[in-house]
Amino acid sequence: MLNSFAARASTLLLLLLSSYASRSQGIKGTIRSANGESLPYATIYVRNLETGTTSNDQGYFEYPLPTGKYDLVFQYLGYQSVVQYVEVTKGFAEVNIRLEPQTIVLKDVEVRAGKEDPAYTIMRKAIAKAKFHQQQLDGYEAEVYIKGSGRLIDSPFFLRKEMAKEGLDSTTAFVTESISKVKYTRPNTYEEKVLSIRSDGQDNNTSPLEYLRGSFYDPMVGQAVSPLSPKAFGYYRFEYLGTFKDRDYEVSKIRVIPRSKGDDLFVGELSIVEDYWSIHSLHLATSYMGINFIIHQIYNPIENKVWLPISHQFDVNGTFFGFEFEYNYLATVKNYQIKMNKDLEVDLVIIDEKVDKELATKLEAQNKNMEPETTQKLQSGKELTRKELRKVLRDYEKLEMKRDTISDVQYITNVTIDSSAYKMDSTFWQAVRPVPLSKYEIKGYQKMDSIALVNQKEAEGDTVKTKQGKEGFRAYDLLLGNTYKLGDKSHLELKPSLLSLNFNTVEGYNFIYELAYTKTFENKTWLEVTPLIRYGFSIHQLQSKLKTTYKFGDQSLALEGGRYMYQINSKVPIYPIINSLTTLMLESNYMKIYQKEFVALNYKHQISDKYRVGISAEYANRIPLENQTNHTWFNQSDKMYTPNAPINVELGQTNFVVHQAFLTGVKFSMKPWQKYYIKNNEQQAINHTSPEITVAYDNAIPLADAEISFHRWSIEVEQSLDVGIRGRLNYRAGGGGLLAKDSISFLDYNHFMGNRTPVQDIDVVKSFRLLPYYNFSTSRSYFNLLTHYQFRKLFLSRFKFARKRGVKESVFVNYLGTESSLNYAEAGYSIDNIFRLFRIEGVAAFQDGVYLDWGIRFGVAAYLEEMFDFE
CATH class of the missing domain: 2.60.40.1120 (Carboxypeptidase-like, regulatory domain)
Structure with a gap:
């Protein structure tokens, strides 16, 4: 360790000396x-x-x-x-x-009505060779300087004074700089060693890899279709602007024109090196959710063998909820050390069969008879048509994939930060910074340095500290919640009880008070103890339960018990706050609850990102409940509250008597085709790369006083699929039934995620829109399917003003099949991302193809579920 420290210190000293000398x-x-x-x-x-x-x-x-x-x-x-x-x-x-x-010269090509624009043959060749450029290098190393600079341009008028007090104004930029060494190894590994970082504290972990890893030779760049995608001609038109000379190279300039403007496409200019068919430079713009992204890149021939980017500039600007901002990102790459892929170290001559038809036909006939090995074809130096090149490169990729032993890993990025990376002062940065700071950035750093000086003086006791000691308990913490540190590895959290005040017709107004004590141990294990009490003012009853969870590695064991209220459908089809509003304002008491006195044990094991298993056991005394209040805010003469026992097609009335049940279950979930990326040696799953399949079996055992006895199975498949560009299909399909049912309560029926409120869940395939909550609950077999497809363009999204504001349109179809549901189905249309926050849906319901009902539903924008990882 001492030798390692000495080596780092000597390296740093040499770097500083060379910097100061130069x-x-x-x-x-x-x-x-x-x-x-x-x-x-x-x-x-x-x-x-x-x-x-x-x-x-x-x-x-x-x-x-x-x-x-x-x-x-x-x-x-x-x-x-x-x-x-x-x-x-x-x-x-x-x-x-x-x-x-630039002196742009039009080639001696006739461009007139009826003739194809010469841009198309240039782009066909560039697109055909894109995969070649991706595979051309076995690897490279380089040094990267990166600077991110952000500035708030404007803000809502009612916040401007407060923000100005905090120094948030248009005259100051927040800056992050870093110097790194990066290494790329084909096909998918990027390594970065961060040598130094200087930041105002807004983004200490900025890394250039997220930007530099992306390539316009890939089919997609971020969320947009690359002009060099194999499908580019379906999304873009191209216009030849002319050819210019750059040193000894002929470069053709192409205008990139989206066939329909939107968030998923680029617009701008792309310059292609003739004969090499590689990128020379580009100036392209796109947008996402009303935020504009402008990308500038300049490439240079490295060792006169391969064109690589040496300068990246990303300009981001937009307005979000009244906050107007701009962000500029600049990266310069130098000292490339490249390692060529020997299989592809050849100059290919590409023939466009749409232009040189006779030559293409002759070449295809000749090459067809030869049928050499894939690598021999690539190294032959012979002329190839675009079609032949695509086939050869596909075969070559298949050979490469067979050599790749980690087929599930799509890319690997590992970042290490030097121990002295944050210790370089302004003098060092002034010496090594390749791009002088702007006046806004200088002011941002001056502000940062002044704050750092104050903090240093406070630490040294030169100024009066504004806070003495730790803040203790405050009375309003009982309502708003707070977290208190009890020791180095333990803390106590008061949950905000103000938000837990709700209403239902059984308890009347009720509130929940919850604490959570957490203790962390060695080896990534922790213990959490969560007591919870609940009081209903109309039922005059205090309930409580206690849950203790011990987590060790990828496993957890939870013991829970007490007396508490639960919805009949354990999947919680209606949120308490929504039920409170529909009950008090609309006199519609949809939530149906019962009470249980229980003890339960649950074991979960995350075997891997692909597989997880859960085992549960519970002994419960289950007690029916009745309405205790008819209180409402707006009494409607034509309505009255429904009983707490819901109506069911199979049973009629669903009243039950007090009884005991001993329930056990096992659930196994898997994502068999899950893909991953590895970041900093940790494997992380990539969303939407595999369906999730869940198989469950549970039963009731007539043990001791327990009267319930049945065996039940279920299977469910859920997935979100990206279809084409910006199209997305979500679906959830499930089925199940009872293998035997000697004695069963309505509580143990298969219940479905219905909805009768105006509010829809954020998960678009979690629940039906109009299905009554318990009408079609069944003790027999069932099948349900919920599908939702979001279009790239449909009706409103064909208009530019809607697309620029991120508006999306979707259709959805849901189906429930039981012996008594009469092929219940729903079909609907939704407008999503309204003001980037909301969703509105129109839906109609049918039974056996006959119209049944219709409704309007409101919800939160669906994309927010993934953004905030809602479940």
Whole structure:
């Protein structure tokens, strides 16, 4: 350990010394257009070192270099590159550059009505070769400087004063900078070592990998379709803007035009290197939920073999709930060390069969007879049609996948942070920063440094501390909740009881008070003890239960017991707050409850991300309850409360007598085709890559005084599928039945997730929309299916104003099949993401194809479930 520390210290010392030695010499200057306008974030590439930097937002650059002669390339999108030779001796050599607009020359191609735009043959070749570029390198190493800078432009008027007091205004930018070494290994492994980080505290763990890993050679970039996707022609039109010369390369400029504008497509310009069919540079924009993303990238030939990005710029701006903001993200990549894939170290000549039909036919006939091995085809150097190239690359990928022993892992990213990464001061950053700070960023750092100074003085006792000791118990904590630290590894949490006040016709107004004591032990084990009390003012009854959970590794054991109220359907089809409102305001008491005195034991084991199992046992005395109040806020003469025992088609009245039951069960869930990514050596599941299949068996054993006896099974499959671009299918299908039922209570029937309230669950396939809660509960076999499909474009979403605001449209169809449900079905249409928060649905119900009922339902925007990981 001592040797390791000494090595790190010596490395850091050498880095600092070299930084201080070189900061006194190098190059500096400004980059302007021919008419004198500053060119922000222009690229300065040191060709003989394969390193470089960019100018700042004012077109100014300052880059330290040791003594020597340098071959500099100055680049800016839309302008001719300038190559200049500079000798650095002492001090900074001043280099002021004027860039002329690119001289765009139209090729000798006839473009007229009835003729295909030449952009299409260029894009066909570039798309055909995209997979080639993805596989071209076995790996690379590089150094990355990354800077994220965010600024609040405007805010709601009623918050501006308070935000200004906190220093949140448009004149100050929050900045994060980092310097990293990155390593890529084909096909999917990225490693990053963060050497240093400087931040104002807003984003200490910024990493460039999330941006640099994405590639426009992939079918998707973020949430949008890449112009180089195999399906690009279905989503884009392309327009040839001309060809320009960049050093010794011919580069064609293509306008990218979405066939229909929306959140999922790019618009802008893409430049393609002729013959190589690789990206030269791009300027593309897209949007998501009304937030705009503008991407600039400049590529350079590394070792004259492969074009790789050396400069990334991401500009993000938008308005969210009255807060207008901008965020600029800049990354420069230098010192590439590449390792070529020897299988693909060849210059391919691609023939577009739509243009050169005769030659393509001849080549396909020749190559068909040869049928060489896949790698031999790639290395042959022969001319290939786009069709042949696609087939060969598909075969090559299949061979590569067979060599990959971790087929479930889609990509791997490992980030390590040097122990001294946060210790570099402003002097160090001034020496190594390749891009000078803007005035907003300077002010942000000044503010950060002043806060750090105050904190240091407080720590040293030079200023009066504003808080003495720990805050103790406050009376309003009983209503609003709070958490108290009891020791290094234990704490006590008071749950907010104010939000637990509800109403039902059995208890009247009722409230819940809950505590949670947590104790953490060694080896990632912890114990939680949760006592809970509940009081109903109309039933005049105090209830309580206690749950103790011990978690060890991926397993947990919970013991629970007491006397408490539960809904007849244990899946909780109606939330207490919703029931309170419908009962008090609409005189509709949908919730049906009973009481049980019980003790239960539950064991859960997360075997892996793919498999988990649960085992349960419970002995309960189950007690029926009746309404105790007819209180309501708005008395409606034509309505009255329904009994607490619901109506059921099979049973009629569902009243039951006090009885005991001993219940056991086992549940097994699996995601057999789950895909993963590995981040920092921890495997994490990727959403929507496998259906979840749950198989359950439970029974009631007539033990001691227990009277109930049955055996029951069920199976359920749930999945969310991305269909095409921005289309998403959610479904939940399930079935089950009883194998035997010597004695069964209505409590043990198979109940379904109905809904009669105007409010719909956030999970779009969790419940029906109009189904009565207990009408079709059954002791026989059943099947149900809930489906929901969100369209990319339907009616409203065809209009630009709706798509720009993130509005989505969906249709859904639900079905319940039991012996008595008469093929109950629902069909509906929904408008989602209204004001980015809400959803409205219209739905109709049918039995045996005959219209039954209709309704309107309101809910929270469905995408928020995934964003906040709701269950």
